[in-house]
Amino acid sequence: MSVNDEFCRALPKVELHAHLNGSISESTMKTLTDMKGIKYDNKPQLMFEKDRNGTLEDAFRMFKMIHEVTDNTDAVYKITFDVIHDFAKDNVKYLELRTTPRSEPSSSMTKTTYVETVLKAINDCASEDLDIIVRLILAIDRRHTLDVALETVQMAVKYREKSNGVIVGIDLSGDPKKGTATDFIPAFKEAQKHGLKLALHLAEIPAPNETLDVLKQVKPDRIGHGTCLQQDIGGNKHIEQFVIDKKIPLEICMTSNITTMTVEGFDNHHFKYWYDIGHPCTICTDDKGVFTTSISEEYKIAARTFELSREELWELSYNSINYIFSNNDTKTLLQSKWKDLKTKIV
Ligand SMILES: CNc1ncnc2c1ncn2[C@@H]1O[C@H](COP(=O)(O)O)[C@@H](O)[C@H]1O
């Protein structure tokens, strides 16, 4: 049987690359704008309309506007709670959300209350019967300074303890056209020293020198996007070979790349190359709200574009369990859940 919407929804899934604020749904956006007394009639400025392309600049303008709506702890609680419910409804059984700690003087929200609020929403969801495990990655924004990055790592260490291990890692994200990833190497090393995992946006746009430096000096646990990893430096495929040799999993965000035009068309997406050589890849949404997608939709696009069967999609989803930032007990639990569900859906 061929792959259809129903199959992709029923497939149990792992989501490892989802930015909290970029994952806001239209209905949460409506509620939050109502709470602030803003008239919500501006969807195209906050989220891409389906199948409409733009640029990375457009996406970053949208994040800025979404941040204006989530500028207080009530809103941060609501968005976290709703995003977890959205993913649970889409049959995501294990979710690693990532977010950049943010302070907002207008509402007296501090980075501390921001992180505590996100953790509280995660904790409250865990006491519901949602059948989803949620972990948190704190993000370093490449537009910020090394000091800010070190502060983020410190918060991750402190709140990993306080949250009983809900925080699992550190991300590097933010506008890839700004800042330099290598500046944050001391923060990445500090995170590793404390046993935190690293999921870094690398090569979302061509940046071979910083990509190779970061890869060699810290060897991240996963790479976000990796769109331009196949570039040569001095005629040698150093970067690609390094990623292959070290088997660093790639977080694949197809709709995000096509919409921001960092990849020209689904047919040309680098997923095909890496998948065909058997490299670890996991299908992700990036920002399901801003890019008007869902993880089920991303699986469907992969199947449609690259002619993957139900069995192949199931494998793709099952193998993603290997790349999560949680312990072997959690992996075993998820693997047995997948096996139980397999006979019902494949
Ligand atoms: C499109 N590709 C992308 N490339 C790089 N960084 C991205 C991104 N998509 C999202 N973010 C990062 O996530 C933030 C929003 O979520 P949080 O406020 O952290 O929850 C953005 O401001 C940006 O720093």
Ligand SMILES: [Zn+2]
């Ligand atoms: Zn991302």
